[in-house]
Amino acid sequence: xxxxxxxxxxxxxxxxxxxxxxxxxxxxxxxxxxxxxxxxxxxxxxxxxxxxxxxxxxxxxxxxxxxxxxxxxxxxxxxxxxxxxxxxxxxxxxxxxxxxxxxxxxxxxxxxxxxxxxxxxxxxxxxxxxxxxxxxxxxxxxxxxxxxxxxxxxxxxxxxxxxxxxxxxxxxxxxxxxxxxxxxxxxxxxxxxxxxxxxxxxxxxxxxxxxxxxxxxxxxxxxxxxxxxxxxxxxxxxxxxxxxxxxxxxxxxxxxxxxxxxxxxxxxxxxxxxxxxxxxxxxxxxxxxxxxxxxxxxxxxxxxxxxxxxxxxxxxxxxxxxxxxxxxxxxxxxxxxxxxxxxxxxxxxxxxxxxxxxxxxxxxxxxxxxxxxxxxxxxxxxxxxxxxxxxxxxxxxxxxxxxxxxxxxxxxxxxxxxxxxxxxxxxxxxxxxxxxxxxxxxxxxxxxxxxxxxxxxxxxxxxxxxxxxxxxxxxxxxxxxxxxxxxxxxxxxxxxxxxxxxxxxxxxxxxxxxxxxxxxxxxxxxxxxxxxxxxxxxxxxxxxxxxxxxxxxxxxxxxxxxxxxxxxxxxxxxxxxxxxxxxxxxxxxxxxxxxxxxxxxxx
Numbered sequence: 001x002x003x004x005x006x007x008x009x010x011x012x013x014x015x016x017x018x019x020x021x022x023x024x025x026x027x028x029x030x031x032x033x034x035x036x037x038x039x040x041x042x043x044x045x046x047x048x049x050x051x052x053x054x055x056x057x058x059x060x061x062x063x064x065x066x067x068x069x070x071x072x073x074x075x076x077x078x079x080x081x082x083x084x085x086x087x088x089x090x091x092x093x094x095x096x097x098x099x100x101x102x103x104x105x106x107x108x109x110x111x112x113x114x115x116x117x118x119x120x121x122x123x124x125x126x127x128x129x130x131x132x133x134x135x136x137x138x139x140x141x142x143x144x145x146x147x148x149x150x151x152x153x154x155x156x157x158x159x160x161x162x163x164x165x166x167x168x169x170x171x172x173x174x175x176x177x178x179x180x181x182x183x184x185x186x187x188x189x190x191x192x193x194x195x196x197x198x199x200x201x202x203x204x205x206x207x208x209x210x211x212x213x214x215x216x217x218x219x220x221x222x223x224x225x226x227x228x229x230x231x232x233x234x235x236x237x238x239x240x241x242x243x244x245x246x247x248x249x250x251x252x253x254x255x256x257x258x259x260x261x262x263x264x265x266x267x268x269x270x271x272x273x274x275x276x277x278x279x280x281x282x283x284x285x286x287x288x289x290x291x292x293x294x295x296x297x298x299x300x301x302x303x304x305x306x307x308x309x310x311x312x313x314x315x316x317x318x319x320x321x322x323x324x325x326x327x328x329x330x331x332x333x334x335x336x337x338x339x340x341x342x343x344x345x346x347x348x349x350x351x352x353x354x355x356x357x358x359x360x361x362x363x364x365x366x367x368x369x370x371x372x373x374x375x376x377x378x379x380x381x382x383x384x385x386x387x388x389x390x391x392x393x394x395x396x397x398x399x400x401x402x403x404x405x406x407x408x409x410x411x412x413x414x415x416x417x418x419x420x421x422x423x424x425x426x427x428x429x430x431x432x433x434x435x436x437x438x439x440x441x442x443x444x445x446x447x448x449x450x451x452x453x454x455x456x457x458x459x460x461x462x463x464x465x466x467x468x469x470x471x472x473x474x475x476x477x478x479x480x481x482x483x484x485x486x487x488x489x490x491x492x493x494x495x496x497x498x499x500x501x502x503x504x505x506x507x508x509x510x511x512x513x514x515x516x517x518x519x520x521x522x523x524x525x526x527x528x529x530x531x532x533x534x535x536x537x538x539x540x541x542x543x544x545x546x547x548x549x550x551x552x553x554x555x556x557x558x559x560x561x562x563x564x565x566x567x568x569x570x571x572x573x574x575x576x577x578x579x580x581x582x583x584x585x586x587x588x589x590x591x592x593x594x595x596x597x598x599x600x601x602x603x
Contacts (some may be wrong), residue, residue: 002322002430004053004117004315006560007045009363010110011038013370016547020374023104026381027431037107040092044114051080052118059121059265060433064201064257067431071200071254071267077078077122078203080402084115085155087576094137098153105380109307109373113366117311120437121265125535127304130157132210135297139285145152147239148208158204161194161297162211162230162271170450172291173221176244177213177273179228179281189213189230189281190274192255199269200232200254206241209252210297211273211281212290219288227290228281231271251277258503260438291506302402302445303372309441310365313409314433317358319418321423324351327420345419354415359565360541360573361412365405367540372401392467393474396459397536399451406441407448413438452525455532457518460506468506475499475539481546487567491545494540494574502535505585516591523596524587531584538578545570 014020014037021034054187055076064071084090093108094100102112111500115123133152136145151157167544177191188210193199211231218224223367233241234248241247253275257269273279285293324346331340332347345351375394379387413435417424424431442448459467479496482488513521548566555563 002315002319004048004318005114005311006044006314006318007041009366010113011368012544012547012562012566013105014110016551018106018368018370018374018545020104020106022435023106023381027176028102028381029104031102032104032229040101040103040107040212041114043112044089047083047089048114048118051076051083052115052122052394055080056265057430057433060262063256063259063264064267066257067252069254070202071257073201073267073503074265077125077265078485080119080122081125081155081203090126090130090133090155091153093497094133094153098150100153104374104425105376106370106373106420109304109370111309112304113118113212113311113369115309117315119265120288120308120312121263123214123308124266125198125201125203127308128161129155129157130160131297131301132161132208134300135210136229136284138296139227141292144229144282144284147235151206151239152208154377156204157203157206157208157231158198160196160198160210160299161206161294162196162199162209163294164195164234165192166194166270170446172212172225175212175225177211177215179213179215179226179283181215182278182280185205185268186280187213187215187228188274188278190279191272193271193273196269196271197263197266198273199267201267205233206235208253209271210284210294212294213281215283215287222291223288225290226287227284229284230279230281232371234280249277251275251279258367261439262433263440267565298445299367299398302398302451303369303376305441305444306365306372306403306405307369307400309406309438310362310369311410312434312441313358313405314362314366316409316413316416316431317355317362318359319429319431319434319479320419321346321355323423323429324355327423338524350418354564356421356569356572357576358412358415358444359569360577361405361408362439363544363566363569364540364573367544368397368401369405371540371543372397384435389466395462396455396471399446399455399459400533400536402445403442403448403451403529404537406438406444407530408436409438410442441450442523448526448529452529453522456525457522458526460528460532461510465510471536472499472503478539478542478546482542482549485546485549488545488549488570491542491567491574492569494578495535495542498538498578501581501585502531505531505589508589509591512591518598520591520593524592527584527587531581531588534577534581534584538573541570541573555561579580 023029024032037583055074059074062074091100093103096102129152133149137148152159165175179187179189182188211228211230212225213228214224215226231250232252234250253272255270255272260268325344328342328343329345330342375390376389416431423429479492482492544566548563552563
């Protein structure tokens with residue numbers, strides 16, 4: 001079985017780049033220690049390796065299908081999720097009173113990374129369930145939490161998010177699912193939802209759908225959208241679901257399965273609400289607040305999607321690295337002796353270039369995903385006087401943490417296939433599966449276009465641009481930490497130039513915003529996403545280089561090579577990737593109209 005995760009890099013990111021080992025100084029985590037976190041990560045690795053990685057290929061080949069009106073999945077999927085439940089991971093980050101371990105979110109994301117790397121299809125069920133429970137913890141009433149959230153934390157029920165509709169997709173303002181008030185205070189929902197991951201299966205006793213719908217008479221647009229808790233099966237007064245034939249349908253009907261390019265182990269469904277009888281749901285919070293509430297889960301999911309993308313890319317990188325060390329082919333250009341033994345292909349410069357590209361994309365993406373997760377902990381448990389800035393920084397980084405790893409992990413996986421040549425293109429190796437799995441992530445939880453518009457149109461300008469100022473201040477602190485270290489000079493200089501170019505471009509564009517109008521202002525939002533994303537990941541590499549430079553003088557065993565590899569990868573990113581910022585900056589600063597001016601009839 002090919003390796004799917006680097007334990008050493010995860011330890012480095014958590015405990016040498018981030019200050020995770022000091023989180024037990026905060027009251028919520030007082031019972032923890034670095035050793036506790038390491039033990040939990042070891043358990044995660046063991047469960048992921050034994051129960052998730054073992055059927056990743058089988059789940060890809062044997063897609064969910066319908067038999068006798070029910071969705072049929074591999075039995076290994078249920079076994080894997082039971083092992084996940086038995087390890088306590090559904091509730092691990094929640095309060096002890098709810099059966100949790102009060103794990104920091106950054107550690108929980110590191111735990112999830114194991115399962116996303118080992119088997120993204122099966123891990124999606126736990127990912128969605130955890131996100132559903134987290135939303136309920138913030139917005140649902142105590143009675144609703146007892147009824148719907150506790151079974152999720154116990155791993156007995158699973159959860160989904162049901163937003164999109166066949167005609168609306170990402171255009172949530174246009175949804176038509178309707179909620180009609182009933183006399184007992186509940187609502188009857190009617191409508192159709194499309195592309196609902198985990199929407200139907202037999203993996204759990206029940207499924208709790210978080211459904212966006214419009215209460216009858218509500219205004220058009222996003223202001224009229226409310227959020228509802230809708231179970232697959234009706235629940236009795238004691239909060240229980242009947243067994244077997246005694247289960248009472250809530251008339252959430254499976255209308256079909258969507259067959260995807262990747263993530264084939266996850267059911268992806270078309271659901272009809274109110275077919276054959278009333279679909280009864282409960283309103284979460286106040287009417288008309290549904291989209292704002294759902295964004296709690298969506299923003300969390302966006303960071304999680306970024307982490308999932310990283311781990312697919314990382315698994316592909318490790319597979320191609322292993323292959324490049326073993327595969328012998330060709331000879332160095334300096335050796336023209338046809339009788340000489342072929343060398344491992346990792347000795348060829350172009351193969352090393354492709355491996356380096358993969359390394360900087362996936363290790364840089366991992367650093368970004370974990371940093372974003374650490375901000376969630378800072379927001380919830382850090383010093384109160386810094387939380388407003390933390391919130392703005394997390395808002396700004398969320399579209400980047402979702403989109404950058406999704407896009408550049410795909411480039412990494414393309415390089416992984418290229419390193420492996422014909423073998424990488426076949427199903428005899430897992431890399432082509434990772435490539436197909438990751439291709440969903442640039443679409444999942446908001447396309448790159450949506451994330452670019454969010455970054456440029458909202459996140460960079462909210463609170464008078466305070467989020468950008470916080471970001472620049474944190475970058476400057478790490479630049480100062482690198483000052484005077486000769487081995488960091490070119491890394492530092494490359495990042496400084498990228499910051500200068502991107503900041504100047506943004507300032508120029510923002511200054512001209514009134515005269516440009518919204519369409520032209522946002523015409524190059526994708527370039528802004530790439531530009532700021534590359535600059536931020538350049539910063540992540542400086543942070544890693546700073547940590548490696550600090551540790552190298554005392555390193556022993558295999559660690560010197562590990563730290564030198566980090567420093568060399570940081571230089572590669574500075575020299576090969578950060579210069580791309582200039583092109584994106586020029587497009588933005590000039591408010592280039594090329595894409596906007598293209599006419600439909602010219603295609």
